[in-house]
Amino acid sequence: MTRQDLRDSWARRQESLRKGFYRFSRNPVSVVGLVVVALVALVAVFGPSIAPYPQHARAYVNFGDAKQPPNRKYLFGTDIIGRDILSRLLFAVRPAVLTGVLVQATVVPIGTVLGMIGGYFPGTWISTLIMRAADVFVSVPALILALAVCAVLQPTFTNSMIAVSIASWPWYGRLVYGMTSSLRNEYFVKAAELAGASKARILFREILPNVVSPLLTKVTLDIPYVIMLSASLSYVGLGEQPPIPSLGNMVSDGVKYIPDQWWIVVAPALAIVVIVLGFNLLGDGLRDMLAMEDS
Amino acid sequence: MRSIRFLAQRLVYGFMVLIGLSVVIFLIARVVPGDPARMALGPRAPEEVVQRLREEMGLDKPLYTQYFMWAGGVLRGDLGKSLVTRRPVAQDIQEFLGATVELALFAGTFMATAGIAFGVLSAKYNNSWVDNTVRLLSYLGIVTPGFVFAVLFLLLFGYVWPILPTIGRLSAGIAPPVPITGLMTVDSLLEGKPAVFWDAIKHMVLPGVAMSMSGLAQQARITRSSMIDNVNKDYVLMARSQGISERKIFLKYLLKPSLIPSVSVLGLLFASLFGSAFLIELTFSWPGISRYCMNAMLAKDLNAISAVVLLLGFIVVIVNTVTDAIVSVLDPRIRLGQEQKSA
Numbered sequence: 138m139t140r141q142d143l144r145d146s147w148a149r150r151q152e153s154l155r156k157g158f159y160r161f162s163r164n165p166v167s168v169v170g171l172v173v174v175a176l177v178a179l180v181a182v183f184g185p186s187i188a189p190y191p192q193h194a195r196a197y198v199n200f201g202d203a204k205q206p207p208n209r210k211y212l213f214g215t216d217i218i219g220r221d222i223l224s225r226l227l228f229a230v231r232p233a234v235l236t237g238v239l240v241q242a243t244v245v246p247i248g249t250v251l252g253m254i255g256g257y258f259p260g261t262w263i264s265t266l267i268m269r270a271a272d273v274f275v276s277v278p279a280l281i282l283a284l285a286v287c288a289v290l291q292p293t294f295t296n297s298m299i300a301v302s303i304a305s306w307p308w309y310g311r312l313v314y315g316m317t318s319s320l321r322n323e324y325f326v327k328a329a330e331l332a333g334a335s336k337a338r339i340l341f342r343e344i345l346p347n348v349v350s351p352l353l354t355k356v357t358l359d360i361p362y363v364i365m366l367s368a369s370l371s372y373v374g375l376g377e378q379p380p381i382p383s384l385g386n387m388v389s390d391g392v393k394y395i396p397d398q399w400w401i402v403v404a405p406a407l408a409i410v411v412i413v414l415g416f417n418l419l420g421d422g423l424r425d426m427l428a429m430e431d432s
Numbered sequence: 433m434r435s436i437r438f439l440a441q442r443l444v445y446g447f448m449v450l451i452g453l454s455v456v457i458f459l460i461a462r463v464v465p466g467d468p469a470r471m472a473l474g475p476r477a478p479e480e481v482v483q484r485l486r487e488e489m490g491l492d493k494p495l496y497t498q499y500f501m502w503a504g505g506v507l508r509g510d511l512g513k514s515l516v517t518r519r520p521v522a523q524d525i526q527e528f529l530g531a532t533v534e535l536a537l538f539a540g541t542f543m544a545t546a547g548i549a550f551g552v553l554s555a556k557y558n559n560s561w562v563d564n565t566v567r568l569l570s571y572l573g574i575v576t577p578g579f580v581f582a583v584l585f586l587l588l589f590g591y592v593w594p595i596l597p598t599i600g601r602l603s604a605g606i607a608p609p610v611p612i613t614g615l616m617t618v619d620s621l622l623e624g625k626p627a628v629f630w631d632a633i634k635h636m637v638l639p640g641v642a643m644s645m646s647g648l649a650q651q652a653r654i655t656r657s658s659m660i661d662n663v664n665k666d667y668v669l670m671a672r673s674q675g676i677s678e679r680k681i682f683l684k685y686l687l688k689p690s691l692i693p694s695v696s697v698l699g700l701l702f703a704s705l706f707g708s709a710f711l712i713e714l715t716f717s718w719p720g721i722s723r724y725c726m727n728a729m730l731a732k733d734l735n736a737i738s739a740v741v742l743l744l745g746f747i748v749v750i751v752n753t754v755t756d757a758i759v760s761v762l763d764p765r766i767r768l769g770q771e772q773k774s775a
Binding site: 269270272273274276277278279280281282284285286287288289361365368369372373374375385388389391392395396399402403406409410413414417 | 448449450452453456457460461463571572574575576577578579580583584586587590591592703704706707708710711714715725726728729730732734737741744745748749752
């Protein structure tokens with residue numbers, strides 16, 4: 138491998154990346170997804186700072202202004218005790234997005250490492266243990282597992298993230314296990330083994346880079362799923378506790394007051410749909426971009 | 433015979449998964465900080481009584497002994513006592529399981545038939561407005577969480593156009609039928625009361641459809657994409673060139689292979705129905721096992737939680753095994769693949 142070869146391969150990578158971005162930008166649906174996700178990310182970061190009535194996201198009561206439909210003063214209306222729905226929404230986006238990102242940040246490394254170990258050393262007791270454990274966790278629907286874990290722990294935001302993580306890791310474990318099993322027999326892996334590379338080096342330098350692409354797609358498509366899961370948990374009351382707003386608990390509060398004060402439920406419900414939709418569109422766009430690159 | 437062997441393999445595998453699940457559930461339940469005996473008796477009970485209960489419940493023995501005691505009890509049908517209702521959990525489950533099973537069957541049937549129908553329709557009229565509408569709606573279906581659908585239906589059909597009931601399984605004035613199977617629709621027909629039957633069906637519509645929306649959308653998408661893939665396959669071209677009628681091609685060469693991924697996914701989707709049942713039953717006050725478990729979770733009723741989660745895991749394993757069996761019937765490659773492996 139000469140230095141020129143390395144420069145060439147880097148140039149090729151850059152070129153295909155540029156082509157990928159071009160393809161991505163041609164697809165209107167993916168661009169919409171990207172825009173929505175960017176907006177959601179901005180709200181997650183700056184929402185609490187731009188909220189018109191930030192004190193409404195904490196313990197606050199104002200019966201004088203309660204039950205107002207969307208008007209000039211309160212853009213999305215007020216709820217039953219006078220809190221501005223828009224401000225609470227802006228505060229609630231942050232934990233939702235945080236859950237999506239943090240859970241993935243925890244689950245992906247753990248699941249990947251476990252899956253790689255399982256796939257690279259098949260037949261050993263540790264591999265069987267890991268994969269059987271993954272099978273067990275997969276056999277229970279994710280929501281039920283997350284509910285059960287969250288229920289036995291205290292209902293806090295951190296615990297709901299732990300619960301969702303426990304329910305999500307097996308999917309990555311299994312995906313990486315499958316890919317590692319098939320990659321194990323590739324020539325470049327065998328060559329590295331023959332050359333005497335350590336197991337760790339093979340796993341992280343040979344196998345991992347080939348696993349990254351489908352993994353990335355899955356990660357982006359899973360973020361909305363994790364957000365939905367955590368919204369479902371907080372709908373039931375296992376997440377952020379009131380008065381701290383979260384998308385799920387705002388919806389469950391609002392259910393009690395339909396149809397008269399319909400805006401209390403519709404605003405957070407729409408927010409959930411928009412956030413999840415945005416991430417899904419982005420994920421689909423990324424998947425198309427990466428898939429075409431492979432073929 | 434080979435299919436039976438395949439089925440037996442899947443059952444054994446499922447059984448191992450269930451054992452693993454029981455261990456996990458047991459560990460989760462024991463992880464809870466706090467003393468179950470103290471929680472059962474309350475803070476004012478004297479210490480000797482609590483200690484006696486602790487010994488009775490076996491809490492002083494090592495963890496694996498406790499596990500085997502619990503597992504033995506489960507196999508005998510003794511699922512412990514509920515802290516909330518103070519009755520055997522098995523009795524509680526018997527009372528509430530029928531409601532959830534009925535709802536899940538309704539939602540599952542709706543999801544499977546409507547999903548496959550829409551998928552087939554969408555594939556047949558590929559790229560037409562029908563196709564685009566179905567694609568858009570199924571995308572929205574996937575993107576919207578189950579409880580949002582529940583709330584939406586509550587709003588639209590409970591209040592804006594109040595055509596369907598939104599609470600419980602039967603209207604207030606109607607006497608429930610004798611619980612023979614636990615399914616109100618079946619029981620009311622067995623008793624010969626069609627009015628009760630229709631009332632039960634009307635009550636099932638909103639929660640059932642809300643529960644099925646997400647699965648329906650996924651089912652439609654998968655059916656559609658697998659049908660579109662198969663339309664371009666060589667054997668379809670050959671069948672056409674041989675002059676086989678379009679109808680036969682559609683049924684035998686397109687539908688049957690396309691159903692393979694559809695049906696495999698159906699098992700997973702049916703399992704996820706039980707998950708979304710938790711939120712739906714809560715919203716529509718449906719007296720099912722999920723609502724029972726929900727209340728148990730909020731009250732930290734460990735016996736009830738463990739029993740219900742184990743039961744749901746059991747149901748999921750059974751459903752997946754049945755689905756695998758059906759898929760192996762539909763797809764000869766799987767059956768033959770199994771033979772080659774065992775040969």
